[in-house]
Amino acid sequence: MTKAARAPASPRRGVGLAVTEPAPSQKTPAPVQLSLGFDVPAAPAAPTNATAAAAPGPDRHVVLSGERCSYTLRRARRRTIGFQIDDRGLTISAPRWVSLRDIEIAILEKERWIRTRLEQWRQWRAKRQLPQVNFADGGQLPFLGGTITLRLRADLRASELAAGPNGDELRLALPADAAEVQVRDAVQAWLKEQATRVLGERLDALSTRNGVRYTSWALSSARSQWGSCAADGRIRLNWRLVHFTLPVIDYVVAHELAHLKELNHSPQFWAQVARLLPGFEAARDHIRKEDLASLPL
Numbered sequence: 193m194t195k196a197a198r199a200p201a202s203p204r205r206g207v208g209l210a211v212t213e214p215a216p217s218q219k220t221p222a223p224v225q226l227s228l229g230f231d232v233p234a235a236p237a238a239p240t241n242a243t244a245a246a247a248p249g250p251d252r253h254v255v256l257s258g259e260r261c262s263y264t265l266r267r268a269r270r271r272t273i274g275f276q277i278d279d280r281g282l283t284i285s286a287p288r289w290v291s292l293r294d295i296e297i298a299i300l301e302k303e304r305w306i307r308t309r310l311e312q313w314r315q316w317r318a319k320r321q322l323p324q325v326n327f328a329d330g331g332q333l334p335f336l337g338g339t340i341t342l343r344l345r346a347d348l349r350a351s352e353l354a355a356g357p358n359g360d361e362l363r364l365a366l367p368a369d370a371a372e373v374q375v376r377d378a379v380q381a382w383l384k385e386q387a388t389r390v391l392g393e394r395l396d397a398l399s400t401r402n403g404v405r406y407t408s409w410a411l412s413s414a415r416s417q418w419g420s421c422a423a424d425g426r427i428r429l430n431w432r433l434v435h436f437t438l439p440v441i442d443y444v445v446a447h448e449l450a451h452l453k454e455l456n457h458s459p460q461f462w463a464q465v466a467r468l469l470p471g472f473e474a475a476r477d478h479i480r481k482e483d484l485a486s487l488p489l
């Protein structure tokens with residue numbers, strides 16, 4: 193957002209309102225690997241235990257500091273015991289001739305390393321818990337900063353937003369037993385329609401009020417940018433902005449309109465944003481915390 197030095201992704205000159213770089217801990221940690229050397233025995237023996245063969249998923253466990261730790265054991269043609277920790281947990285690759293007992297001893301030797309890495313992955317997964325929308329009657333999703341409930345109504349000819357007994361309902365012209373993908377498509381189509389209307393209205397309102405002119409605008413579906421403004425005055429706004437409140441939408445609109453005068457993120461640019469939308473800071477801080485990549489739609 194404030195990365196003035198960053199070149200725009202498109203070769204066409206312009207600037208985009210990029211999603212804030214996730215903190216390092218939010219990025220997918222790279223799988224970590226470690227290998228532990230073993231002396232190759234004079235005569236490699238076949239595995240003594242038949243159950244030691246590879247199995248899908250965590251199939252074994254050891255106790256680390258009183259806590260059960262599952263791991264997947266892979267018998268591999270290698271000379272060392274390999275430890276890998278990724279989203280699936282701990283995987284041990286070991287030569288066929290290393291006994292289970294020796295593998296467990298090796299795990300215990302690397303206990304601190306394993307526990308640290310497993311905890312990093314656990315935290316990463318917790319952060320990535322995506323908000324799930326149940327695309328069926330009764331499912332709920334965010335709209336303009338509030339929550340709307342989905343209703344499937346075969347008697348309707350078109351989707352409509354209406355007041356229900358427990359708040360706003362998005363009534364979709366679909367039979368009660370419509371497939372999840374049908375519901376999802378209908379919801380997305382409706383949200384894009386709303387985005388065209390709402391974002392268009394806010395662009396008109398803010399540009400007219402401030403006497404600025406843009407060439408044209410279009411919806412975008414980018415998973416990396418809330419909006420962008422090209423040097424020729426064309427603005428793109430992400431349709432997913434309809435999930436948020438009008439002040440947040442206004443901030444993104446004002447941000448892109450400000451780029452019509454300042455194609456950068458200099459102090460002069462921020463002065464333009466303030467002129468277009470006094471008191472924009474709270475909305476800017478709000479959207480900086482949102483993760484566009486993890487919105488439910």
Ligand SMILES: [Zn+2]
Pocket residue numbers: 193207208209210447451456457
């Ligand atoms: Zn910008």
